Amino acid sequence: MDLFGLLKTREWEPLDVSEVRVVARDLLVALNALKNAGVTHADIKPDNIVLVNHQSQPFRVKLIDFGVAMETHKLWRYDTIQVCGFRAPEVNLGLPLTEAVDMWAVACTLAYIFLGDHVHNTICEFNNMRQIFKLHGLPDQDLLGKGTKVDRFFIFDQSNQTWRFKTPQEYTETIIIDGDHHDIALDSIDDFLTINPEIQDPFELEDLQAFVDLLKKMFTVNPSERITPEEALNHRFITMSHLPPTSNNSYVISAYEKMKTADNKSNLFDLNLSDYDLSDSDLCELEDSNSDLSDLDTDEPVNTSELDVDKFQKADLSNFKQYDSELEAR
Template structure:
């Protein structure tokens, strides 16, 4: 259904109240109705769809913009109608006995009747709007009718992070996104297998036989294989400068991480303030740039390892390329400020941001998730980041809430940690690329992949932000596929046959749909059992899960926005990567064009 036609609606009301020979009372009603309709034309409904030319991106995130009170409008209309009637001599059109009617007394005597009339009119309008909402929510082509917002309007400090509705009950179903800790991925086994994987790839390019240190069942991003390595890192994550004398030239720990020293000056200008964290490839510290008014920065110290150093150089090159094509810094990718070497460690200096999005969910949306308004702002900004990567032919390769960072005011989100990023042409087949919960199906199935893997990861991330729950908490790749089919339906045989690894998870029955072979391991007996399963329709569809995370007493406008959000996720999480929405298309989706929720 198109935009609501207020003119037709007014005529419909006019036909109800206007007889062929109007009385003084009806003249007053007609004047009142005309004034009210004119006011509504000047203030269109926020749910009314506009064309590309009419839609202004600036209205997406502008706070306020509340429509004028209908009560005030009706009072103002009565005063204006009185003046208009007197000034234009409308009484001359009535009969002689009607010319003596006191308009002021008439309006006072009929206030109650006016209110009943307007309430009936409002009720009919709501019914029409509801019909419009239902029609728009099921429009499969509505995503192409929006206009892409400009990057300059993607930042907004006027939104709330929490779901403010008092009846918003926590969502108890599923694994909490706030409680999941990706830090367990950075354990000794993970490090060994990551290094082995890169050594194997490098050896293959040089035609040198590589040492076989692989494990077919090992998932480099899995939690199941995690071991505690906290004993390798000082409790504070750093050591005091007072003990550096005893260290002599031994600046690294056993795994090649630089042992952080609080108060140390790096590259002659960066004064180390605190230890921020440690990942597989590096350690990160907060420092002050004493040559730039003590501006705080984040410095990433790559591990002293040839493979890790090469990965760090690759990240540096990609970040420099992204910066060259975004001089204004509007792409929402964390900015690289510089690089240097320190005690045989490559160091990358970045702008310092605040929390990552998992920490934001933990603080403001535990179990219940963030507000739709916050999800829309962060989602738009991260879509802009993916669009920038795509234009530079770059895959992020590990998009998740932990690698998306927000400003101190929490109004701006940026995509960071490009340690797994690569050129789109370097898409080597591996079933363990991307953290498991955010891994696209084509990676698991061994299919050729491209930019669509990042869109899948972002779709899962946005679902997580709104619901507060992990969307696909599979313990291994096989369980990940099962959870995907529960939400999205079955894979076609045509899609599966394009992969190199589909036979690990499916059996060909000769039909258009293969049978899924579910494998589970008993933790007590360590025995693996298999079960053949056939999926037809989704049993845990996205729309139902999004609505279950929406407060039950939400306004119609917010429910409509939630439906548009579910529609966007449908496009982000297409099982076939060719059908998945692109960042540019997503930025034109009605979810990002919806007026700000009050």
């Protein structure tokens, strides 16, 4: 079952923040391994994240479907990657692309399972970008000047030499669907802190604050400033450094138990290449048959023999040994 199916079976009841952490940790481990291997997944979304064994290891997940994955240094060849709603803004703006696009998609996924709904519009590119800039801020003017597709969404004001986001009336390249908006009214990611008034436990509130802080870093509009997988794995939301492991608080105990159960006493940081379905048949360049990715200029396949499989399997996660020990101790 994938994450979309999980929410559907729960009748769209969101995951609580301690459950989101289990998913986040596994996805960040996968991103760290991919970064070390020089690979970008390019299609991270709830449908491509499956539960390992929800009965014995609740919320433990793995990343699948590497059908459009590619070596990161070849991202520049493609005009469009990712689906609307999980697409990083730099893709729509025609900016240089890096593996940071995957981090953006993971952030969208984590927000989705926490809200039980999409945080950004998934239908109309204009509304999607408008919501992104409303929630996360506008790109720097210098950054906009480097984009090859910036004029799809922005107009350059000659009077003050700045880029201005278009109005719906000025945006005529794509039809804007009437009434196409997001059901959850958000003014900023900080609204996550108050969206569920039932959260009253001080430790859970602090945990939620840590989650929101991580999300903000993942949703940084400038890709060069976006948090990296290694940095995210060191963030307090993942390491749980803000939750005392010896506390008798019921939320804290439950949060540690969820992580421990998900690990099921396995080595949390011993990556196995097969866990991520990364094979010669699955790891390939984008194909013309992909309707969202039709502007290809080459059919050259990824040379998987050039990938550093050893780095992929042995991602440097030594900084988390203490955390692993704390899980075993509980």
